Amino acid sequence: MLRRYNRLLVACYVAADLFSAAAAFLLAYLIRFESWFIQLVPVTKTQPPLSQYLISLPVIALMVPLAFQLQGLYRLRRGRTRVDDFFAVLVGSILAVLAGVAVSLYAHAYYTALSEFHPISRAVWLLFLVLTVLFTYTSREVVRDLLRRRWQAGLGLKHVLVVGAGDLGRMVADRILDHSDLGFRLVGFVDDKAAATDNIGYRGLPVLGAIAEAPEICRSEGIDEIYVALPLDEHLKMLGVVEFASRECINIHVVPDLLQFIALRARLEDLDGLPIIGINDVPLRGFNSVLKRLVDMALSFMVVVVGAIPGLIIALVIKRSSPGPIFYTQERMGLDGKAFTVYKFRSMPVDAEDVTGPIWARDDDPRATSIGRWLRQHDVDELPQFWNVLKGEMSIVGPRPERPFFVEQFKHRIPQYMLRHKVKAGITGWAQVNGWRGNTSLEKRIEFDLYYIENWSLSLDFKIMWLTVIRGLDRA
Secondary structure: OHHHHHHHHHHHHHHHHHHHHHHHHHHHHHHHHOOOOOOOOOOOOOOOOHHHHHHHHHHHHHHHHHHHHHOOOOOOOOOOOHHHHHHHHHHHHHHHHHHHHHHHHHHHHHHOOOOOOOOOOHHHHHHHHHHHHHHHHHHHHHHHHHHHHHHHOOOOOEEEEEEOOOHHHHHHHHHHHHOHHHOEEEEEEEOHHHHHOOOOOEOOEOEEEOHHHHHHHHHHHOOOEEEEOOOHHHHHHHHHHHHHHHHOOOEEEEOOOOOOOOOOEEEEEEEOOEEEEEEEEOOOOOHHHHHHHHHHHHHHHHHHHHOHHHHHHHHHHHHHHOOOOOEEEEEEEOHHHOEEEEEEEOOOOOOOOOOOOOOOOOOOOOOOOHHHHHHHHOOHHHOOHHHHHHHOOOEEEOOOOEOHHHHHHHHHHOOOHHHHHHOOOEEEOHHHHOOOOOOOOHHHHHHHHHHHHHOOOHHHHHHHHHHHHHHHHHHO
16 A cells, blocks of 8 residues: 555656756756846857757656656655755756766767757756756655645545554554555554453554454445554464455555564565565665765765875874874774774874773773874774775765674674674764764664665765764864
């Protein structure tokens, strides 16, 4: 059910995005070249004909929803904010423009030999980017508001019943209630144990009766969809509900009782016609991983080049502050649990752990040197890790890497700890920008790391980078 109504919402978004992109491209041409319109910059070269831009318009407009799909804008996600949408729209629009420029240059090189072909103006691309962000973000808000108003008026609502009021059933209810803008009305639960103990339900939803009463309840409440969320030991009851729903043409969905094993996204796979549930799938695979790697390489190269002179100054200060090497190397655990050597500016004496052994460091660590304390406070000691990023051992954004000594302890104490190694370790991460950095709760850090892995997108990476810079300036 969620998937079907998500498809309706996605169809509305895609249509709105296509129209917005086409309007932005056409308006960008008019602003740039037509004197009767709002011409911001005088035309000094030959004005390309409007017909050429109209021919390019369908291809350029199509690139916007394709880039948005890559950014995960069409994937249902609980708790998505308007800020998240804006970053995703902005990054998606930039990707669409880059793809459009590449296609335009190819077309220019191919068709110039055949006929006169004007490349699309850089000013038009810039205007198109600004207008696309403005139009698509606004249109998404309009679509969301129109659908919300439609369902608030009671049009097209689907009535839902959850079979099972235990932990699994409550998780299903949470998801449905948190997506009230998709047109669902959750009527309540049916459950044998809860009905026997006069359970009042959950989040204001009643337990309407026992599972055997489900047929009568479905008829009286006009149920359109049933979610079966029963534990594995109630398999026979589930079969009875499925049989009844099939006779009454009620859509039924079975929620597998595997949540104690699933920490990341689950995916339905096919083994030669046999359906299989893939547990702990991650979105950072294939083209997504290539795209993230390209961004890492480009940004890291810029940081290494721009930071060369400041890095040299820091190195001289470290060398004069205490005896020992400039850089500190340490073994950390990264992607798929493989160890690598991480680089840092040395912030402590070389014999800092001779007495204590490996212990958890913190910003105000008394073992730090005078310059080292400042480096750690402002995270400047982490800058050499951009070399780890260039080498492909780390990413700019990801779970912070830990020492194997501590990993060996944590993986036995904290459930799902090793799942954070499903992606490359990062210089900064979702946990860090939310305040879970250094000597803080490991459980909360794992929770935020797993959220990042499951909900990865390029826009989320840029959001984390932006928050890292902003909060780093706040500490300065």
